[in-house]
Amino acid sequence: MEVEDLFSGASKAEGSQSTGPSPLKSLQIDLDFYSESIREVALEIVEEGYSAFPIFVAHQHEVSVGEVILDRKELETNWTINASTLEEFIQMDIIQENRKSAFIQNYKPAKDYMCLFVVVAEGANFVFYPYK
Numbered sequence: 001m002e003v004e005d006l007f008s009g010a011s012k013a014e015g016s017q018s019t020g021p022s023p024l025k026s027l028q029i030d031l032d033f034y035s036e037s038i039r040e041v042a043l044e045i046v047e048e049g050y051s052a053f054p055i056f057v058a059h060q061h062e063v064s065v066g067e068v069i070l071d072r073k074e075l076e077t078n079w080t081i082n083a084s085t086l087e088e089f090i091q092m093d094i095i096q097e098n099r100k101s102a103f104i105q106n107y108k109p110a111k112d113y114m115c116l117f118v119v120v121a122e123g124a125n126f127v128f129y130p131y132k
Helices: 003-007 023-047 086-091 097-106
Strands: 054-059 067-070 080-085 113-120 123-130
Touching: 023 054, 023 067, 023 080, 023 113, 054 086, 080 086, 086 097
Parallel strands: 054 113
Antiparallel strands: 054 080, 067 080, 113 123
């Protein structure tokens, strides 16, 4: 999934009226602000040998995957970012073992893109967002 797919129309459910801009627009702003920090963590995860596939969880509520690296309350932003890995996602059965190879095939280079697992009230999805 591309970032545009996640942002476009996200605030309009079928048959309902939008009450304002999508909260995902604020995610885009935060990601641009967080970009260099996330890139540093991604490269560290790869270089230190923890995983070749870092995943960052973007959320506005408590989640039980990964470790918080950017806290929205501390930074006075809208989204918190947790750092995780493909291996943790498989261990927690967020990604099923039989889908691992498909995930790896679609994974974009960690030096160029952040792999995000965006959690919103309606659900969650993966998106690759380029670093600034």
